[in-house]
Amino acid sequence: EDKVVQSPLSLVVHEGDTVTLNCSYEVTNFRSLLWYKQEKKAPTFLFMLTSSGIEKKSGRLSSILDKKELFSILNITATQTGDSAVYLCAVGVNNNDMRFGAGTRLTVKP
């Protein structure tokens, strides 16, 4: 059975802190790994990773994939209150199935 596990489930930090969110997976026929941010509405896309060791970066957010150890991390530096959200990890498997983790709820306090 395909599994996507995110940790921690919940995290509270103060503005300016750096956070690292984890996503580990055990799936058949890995295709890709995607990160999304979900505030009060629908998830919005952050990154798509298909190759090990290549960092994707967008402003204060960055992500990297390790296909040998089967995990990905999402880093957020100099956090702001606007970063408060649920961060979702999704893994593309088999032909075109997507498997999501339960998410990490990040709260950034002023």
Next chain:
Amino acid sequence: EAQVTQNPRYLITVTGKKLTVTCSQNMNHEYMSWYRQDPGLGLRQIYYSMNVEVTDKGDVPEGYKVSRKEKRNFPLILESPSPNQTSLYFCASSFQNPRGPSSEFFGPGTRLTVL
């Protein structure tokens, strides 16, 4: 404006009364999918479609049907809704590439309550 629209946004219904949630995208995406989101379980894929007339089961297809007669539309049908289908439903679409779907654009969600 590029978007995925869903209707209705909110629906309260009773057990056994057939319903359809519509989904439409204006980005000419090949790939469309339906998810349900429940507390503690994250997003779970119900059905997906790689193109017109091509649909496949996701992780939790039981109790749902879909159709893809046109590229832009991907309705979700609950023939006989039950209370365990109370959930928040998202439709999503993306371009298709050899690695599977690329970044998915999500609709605003449909909150369904089945009494």
